[in-house]
Amino acid sequence: MCLAIPAKIISKTGDTAMVDVSGVQREANLMLCPDARVGDYIIMHAGFAIHLLDKKDAEETLQMLSDIKDLANNN
Amino acid sequence: MNLTKTVETLRVKIDKLVNKQTNLMEVCGTHTNVISASGIRRILPKKLRLLSGPGCPVCVTAQTDIDWVIKLARTNEAIITTFGDLMRVPGSESSLEKEKANGANIRVVYSPLDAVKHAQNNNKPVVFIGVGFETTIPTIAGAVIKAKEQKIKNFYVLSFFKLIPPALHKIVNSPEINVQGFILPGHVSAIIGSKPYEFLVKDYNKSCSITGFEPIDILQGIVLVLEQIKSNKPQVAIQYDRVVEIQGNLEAQNIMNQVFKNTDAEWRGLGIIKNSGLEFTKTYQDFNAKNHFAIRVSRPKETSCQCGEVLLGLIIPTECKLFAKGCYPSNPIGPCMVSSEGACAAYYKYER
Amino acid sequence: LDDNITLDYGSGGRKMHRLIGDLFLKYFYNRTLAKFEDAAELALLNKSNNDYCLTIDSYVVQPLFFPGGDIGKLSICGTVNDLAVKGAKPLYIALSFVIQEGISLKTLESLCASISKTAKSVNVPIVTGDTKVIERHSTHEEIIITTCGVGKILSNFQNPTLGANNIKVGDKILINGNIGDHEASIILARGQFDFKANIKSDCAPLYPLIEMFAEEKCQIKMMRDPTRGGLATTLNEIADAGKIGITIDENSIPMQKSVQGIAELLGFDPLYMANEGKVVIIASAKDTNRIMKIMKRYALGKGCAVIGEVTKRKYGLGVWLNTKIGSSRPVLQLEGFQIPRIC
Numbered sequence: 169m170c171l172a173i174p175a176k177i178i179s180k181t182g183d184t185a186m187v188d189v190s191g192v193q194r195e196a197n198l199m200l201c202p203d204a205r206v207g208d209y210i211i212m213h214a215g216f217a218i219h220l221l222d223k224k225d226a227e228e229t230l231q232m233l234s235d236i237k238d239l240a241n242n243n
Numbered sequence: 244m245n246l247t248k249t250v251e252t253l254r255v256k257i258d259k260l261v262n263k264q265t266n267l268m269e270v271c272g273t274h275t276n277v278i279s280a281s282g283i284r285r286i287l288p289k290k291l292r293l294l295s296g297p298g299c300p301v302c303v304t305a306q307t308d309i310d311w312v313i314k315l316a317r318t319n320e321a322i323i324t325t326f327g328d329l330m331r332v333p334g335s336e337s338s339l340e341k342e343k344a345n346g347a348n349i350r351v352v353y354s355p356l357d358a359v360k361h362a363q364n365n366n367k368p369v370v371f372i373g374v375g376f377e378t379t380i381p382t383i384a385g386a387v388i389k390a391k392e393q394k395i396k397n398f399y400v401l402s403f404f405k406l407i408p409p410a411l412h413k414i415v416n417s418p419e420i421n422v423q424g425f426i427l428p429g430h431v432s433a434i435i436g437s438k439p440y441e442f443l444v445k446d447y448n449k450s451c452s453i454t455g456f457e458p459i460d461i462l463q464g465i466v467l468v469l470e471q472i473k474s475n476k477p478q479v480a481i482q483y484d485r486v487v488e489i490q491g492n493l494e495a496q497n498i499m500n501q502v503f504k505n506t507d508a509e510w511r512g513l514g515i516i517k518n519s520g521l522e523f524t525k526t527y528q529d530f531n532a533k534n535h536f537a538i539r540v541s542r543p544k545e546t547s548c549q550c551g552e553v554l555l556g557l558i559i560p561t562e563c564k565l566f567a568k569g570c571y572p573s574n575p576i577g578p579c580m581v582s583s584e585g586a587c588a589a590y591y592k593y594e595r
Numbered sequence: 596l597d598d599n600i601t602l603d604y605g606s607g608g609r610k611m612h613r614l615i616g617d618l619f620l621k622y623f624y625n626r627t628l629a630k631f632e633d634a635a636e637l638a639l640l641n642k643s644n645n646d647y648c649l650t651i652d653s654y655v656v657q658p659l660f661f662p663g664g665d666i667g668k669l670s671i672c673g674t675v676n677d678l679a680v681k682g683a684k685p686l687y688i689a690l691s692f693v694i695q696e697g698i699s700l701k702t703l704e705s706l707c708a709s710i711s712k713t714a715k716s717v718n719v720p721i722v723t724g725d726t727k728v729i730e731r732h733s734t735h736e737e738i739i740i741t742t743c744g745v746g747k748i749l750s751n752f753q754n755p756t757l758g759a760n761n762i763k764v765g766d767k768i769l770i771n772g773n774i775g776d777h778e779a780s781i782i783l784a785r786g787q788f789d790f791k792a793n794i795k796s797d798c799a800p801l802y803p804l805i806e807m808f809a810e811e812k813c814q815i816k817m818m819r820d821p822t823r824g825g826l827a828t829t830l831n832e833i834a835d836a837g838k839i840g841i842t843i844d845e846n847s848i849p850m851q852k853s854v855q856g857i858a859e860l861l862g863f864d865p866l867y868m869a870n871e872g873k874v875v876i877i878a879s880a881k882d883t884n885r886i887m888k889i890m891k892r893y894a895l896g897k898g899c900a901v902i903g904e905v906t907k908r909k910y911g912l913g914v915w916l917n918t919k920i921g922s923s924r925p926v927l928q929l930e931g932f933q934i935p936r937i938c
Contacts, residue, residue, distance in 0.1 A: 170273035170378065170430050170456055170938060171859055190856030192792040197356060199385045200495040211433065211486055212860075214326075214375075214937050215354025216382040219433045219492060225485035232457065246921035272938050280864075282922025300938050327862075327934035344601040353788040353861070353935055379937055458920045573610055573930045592927050 173233065174209035174226050175217075187212060246286065253462040254286050260469035261291045266421055267468055268414070268556045270407060271428035272299035273456055279589040281458040287465075294556030295586030297410050297513060298428060300375045301328040302554060302578040302586075305509040306543035308403045309334035312372055314538050316347035321368040321399070321536065324358035326379075327351045329372055331581045335543045355386035355400075362390065362398035370532045373400045378430040380404050380521065381495035384502035387530050399532035402521050405508060407431050408439040409519035413555075415447045420555055424450035424468035426461065429483040434499075436491030437479045444477045455483035502527045511578055512551025550577035553586050560590035567591060603931020607824030607869075610931050631832070633677040633819065634746070636756055646748050648683040650674055653741040659702065661784035663776075663795030664871070666740055667706035671713040672800050672871060673822070674744040679805040680818040680874055682752025685717060688744045691725040695737040702736055710740075717800045719744070751809035759837035761816035766905040767883040768841060769876040771804065771890050772797065772898030774826050775854040775868035782857060788935065790860065792853040797872035804874070804895045811889055814882040819875050824929065827866035827914065829875055831928045834913025843903030843926070844917045861935040866916075866926060868933075877905065 175187035175196065187196045187210065196212050198204050201220040209226035210217035221229065246254060269275055275295045278284055284293060297303050313334050316323050323339070330340045330351065343349040352358050355371055362369035373383050383400060390398045407428065414420055427440055432453040443449040450471035454464030464482040471477050481487050501524065508520020523531045548570070549563040560566050560579065570576040572588055579587040596617060603610045620629060627635045634650035654670045664672075671688065678685045690710070694703070714721055748756060755761055780796040782788065801820065808815060817837075821829035826848070834841045850865055858865045872895070878886050883901060890896025909915060914926040 170271065170428075173856070173859060189860060191851075191853030192790050192856040192860060194788075194790050194860070197382075197385060197389075199388070199498060200381050200492060202494060211430065213378055213430060214382040215356050216385060218378060218381065218430065218495060219486050221486065228485050232459065247919075250920040250922075279924065280918075281920055282916075282918040282924040283920070285924065286920075286922045298938075326937045328936040328938060330934055340601055340603075341597070341599070344599055351787075351935060357789070375937060458918075571930075573613075592925075594924075 171212065174221055174229050175212045177204055177206050177208050177210065180206050185217070187217075249459055250286070250462065253459070253466060256466050257291065257462070257469060258288050260466065260473055261288045264290050264292070265423055265469070265472065266292045266294055266556070267424045267426055267465065268294045268296045268422045269426040270296040270298040270411070271431065272302070274298070274426055274428065274454065274461060275586050275589050277456055277458060278461060279592070279594055283458055283461060284594060292559070293426075294422065294559065295553065295589075296414065296556055297510065297554040298376070298407075299579065299586070300379070300405065301332045301581065302550065303405050303510045303513065304329065304332065304374055304403050304578070305511050306334060307509070307540050308401070309338075310540040310543060311538050312339065312401065313337050313342055314540060315370065315536055316342045316349060319348065321370045322361060322365060323347065323349045323370055323372065324352045324361055325349065325372040326374060329374055331575065332578045333575055333581065355383045356389065359386050359390050359395060359398055362395050363393070366397060368397045368399060368535065370399045370401060372403065374403050376405055376407050376428070376431050377434045377499070378428070380503065381434060381492075381499045384498045387502050387527055388498065390530065391527065398530065399535055400530050401532045402503065402523060404503070404521045405510060406505070406519050406521070408435075409516050410510065410513070411440070411443060413513060413516050415443060415449060417555060419557060422449070422556055423472055426464050426468065427451055427453045427479070429453060429455045429460070429486060432481075432483070432487045432491065434492050434495045437481055437487065437489050440479045444479060448477055450477040452480040452482045453487050455486065510554075512548075512554050546576055548577035550579045550587075553579050560587040561594070563587065601931070606929070606932040607822065607828050608929040608931050631836070632681070634681045634683065636681065636748070646753060648678050648681045648746045648748060649743070650677040651741065651743040652677060653739060655739050656781065657735065657737070658784050659706070659736060659738065661796055662780045664798035665706060665709050666738060667709035668713045669798050669871060670740040670742045671710055671719070672798050674742040675717055675719065675800040675802050676820040676874070678744050678746035679800075679802040680757075680820050681746070681748065682757050682805065682809065682818070683746030683748045684806065685719045685744055685746045685802060687722045688714065688719050688742050689723045690721050691741045692727070693739040693741075694726065694728045695733065696728055696731050698736045698738060703738075706738070713800060717802045749806070749809040751812055752815070757815065757817050759817055759833060762833075762837040762839055762877055762905055763816075764839065764905050764907055765880055766816055766877050767880050767901050768830075768843060768903040768905070769878060769883065769886060769899060769901050770826070770849065771874050771876075771896040772872075773849045773851050773854065774821070774870055774873065775850055775858065775865040777871040778825070778868040779854045779857045782861075788861070790857060792857065794851065794853050794857075797870055799872035799895060801872065801874050801895060804890065804893055807889055807893070808886065811885070813886050813889070814879040815886070816877045816879065818877070821870050821873055821875055823869050825865070825867040825869055826875065827864075827926045828928050830914045830926065833875070833877065834908070838908065840906040840908040840913060840915065841903060842906050842915045842917060842923075845919050847900050847902050849898045849900045861933075862937075863933045863935075867929055880904075
């Protein structure tokens with residue numbers, strides 16, 4: 169799915185990384201984002217990392233997603 | 244309706260910016276789904292119309308291509324692997340789901356790499372149905388490169404891919420289409436960047452915004468397009484700047500171009516569009532399923548399905564003669580009613 | 596109806612309802628069956644009021660064992676819960692096995708242990724049964740368990756018995772915890788998409804909670820357990836049965852983050868994901884806080900929430916969702932199962 173939630177790389181072996189999305193782990197191939205390293209955030213699609221988010225963008229996205237939850241609760 | 248603060252400010256902004264009938268096209272199927280599922284369509288002014296474009300990868304897969312796969316499935320010569328999106332799309336007289344119920348070996352996968360694993364674990368040929376746009380194509384190209392590296396001989400791909408910019412060319416060149424601006428797909432653009440859309444601004448004066456997938460992203464994207472229309476300064480704005488860069492993902496583009504090259508392709512409901520599809524490059528021809536299986540299919544029988552007009556944004560789903568009259572999610576005649584990404588399925592589910 | 600039956604006919608969605616309505620009702624019609632209820636009310640003792648309940652369910656889940664349960668535990672919980680949501684104390688269960696040849700005795704024994712443990716936890720005896728063995732047709736171990744249960748409706752839930760006709764505009768809709776846990780745990784156990792997460796099925800017998808509602812004389816109008824087809828399907832069934840509208844708030848629906856993660860990765864809507872230890876309660880507004888306090892005392896109810904309320908029917912559509920952004924849209928029944936998608 170075109171998933172907006174960034175996935176965090178928690179381990180890496182060769183061009184395959186284990187990533188975490190909201191507490192769900194899955195392998196993601198890093199062929200399309202070769203500079204991705206452990207601790208980075210990526211956008212995952214069909215089992216591949218298709219974009220490597222820089223730190224600022226990742227925080228911004230996660231903040232926005234959690235904002236929506238608090239925003240909605242105290243509107 | 245008590246909208247959250249940010250949403251209410253955006254809604255008011257949009258309301259002020261729309262003073263005459265304005266049609267925007269959201270090209271990506273996921274945008275169509277989020278717009279309906281989050282209830283955005285209900286908070287927009289009446290004069291602003293969001294039309295769904297040809298952005299659902301299975302909706303645009305040609306009927307002959309589906310008939311081809313169904314015929315292959317019936318021969319039982321190969322294990323068919325596919326994304327779930329295609330399972331219920333009707334061919335001329337059947338679908339992959341019905342063939343699976345009749346015993347065909349059809350498996351849904353999450354990633355093309357899973358299809359490669361099926362090939363490793365079976366000696367029977369494994370065929371992966373390659374559908375999708377520029378977001379998905381590099382992942383399948385990557386899987387083919389992996390298969391070649393690992394010398395896997397029984398893995399094949401059907402290249403039913405489609406490219407977004409050529410389809411946009413077709414849309415803006417159709418005189419009967421009255422669209423002032425485009426909400427452009429976020430993740431396709433993460434791969435190809437913003438340059439391939441510039442012809443929309445230079446040659447056709449269309450306002451554009453590359454947009455993300457959260458409801459707030461979409462509302463912000465709409466504001467950017469409406470501001471361009473109002474100031475008559477069209478450009479390719481990037482709302483989804485936390486993911487999309489102007490040049491896109493060069494590594495992904497390089498891998499895509501290693502395995503595939505452009506060719507003409509038939510879009511369901513839109514006909515043949517020049518240079519809008521992909522075929523294998525010489526180096527990877529032995530992964531081409533069409534070289535390996537001798538399957539013939541005849542021209543599909545015509546139905547009064549108007550998916551083509553829906554995909555071009557000429558009509559909205561409820562205006563199709565068959566919508567909810569013979570064409571239902573349970574008995575789809577056209578593809579747009581099948582995939583939950585399809586405009587008609589989204590309208591049937593969320594907008595009635 | 597299609598010429599051949601596909602998987603979707605077993606999904607709890609609209610296709611299944613058409614199969615029951617158009618085919619089964621044609622041959623088996625009677626007023627009790629036509630109510631489409633989880634358990635049938637029976638007037639066994641005195642003709643005047645229905646004081647007993649009968650239900651039957653079969654279980655075909657794969658794999659047989661999954662985090663938080665197995666097909667044995669499930670076969671008891673399902674029937675106990677169908678009786679419990681009718682306000683009935685489960686009295687007896689009949690159980691039948693259809694076993695594919697080749698299953699190991701070890702597997703069968705651990706399932707029997709699990710069945711027995713679950714049944715004992717609500718002290719329901721398995722009083723009769725049947726066993727058949729069928730020829731092998733699949734590569735993995737396979738067993739089909741069918742359970743039929745009889746229960747006695749507790750006095751607090753008699754005249755009137757629980758049902759859609761008790762429902763009034765303004766009643767509240769409650770749920771006892773997170774949605775989607777069961778289906779997520781099955782997806783993980785099947786390993787078809789190589790996801791890992793620590794999610795357990797919510798499979799549990801609900802009767803102890805219902806018994807507490809009876810003792811405390813709660814003003815409950817109707818209860819249902821949202822299994823296949825999830826919360827959205829059950830709410831649609833209630834709205835159609837009561838000819839009323841239901842509005843729920845997307846923000847107040849309890850759900851684990853990791854279940855939301857699996858749903859997003861596969862393109863699923865959690866409102867349609869199956870549960871096996873949840874109860875949807877329709878109760879009068881003034882009794883809602885008391886019911887919530889009762890639920891909070893129990894592990895079965897610690898994640899409880901008020902998720903919406905009963906309204907007049909709008910545009911002929913039963914269920915509406917107030918979305919995260921504050922807008923609203925209809926919640927329809929799906930045709931069949933959700934299938935993973937990329938776009």
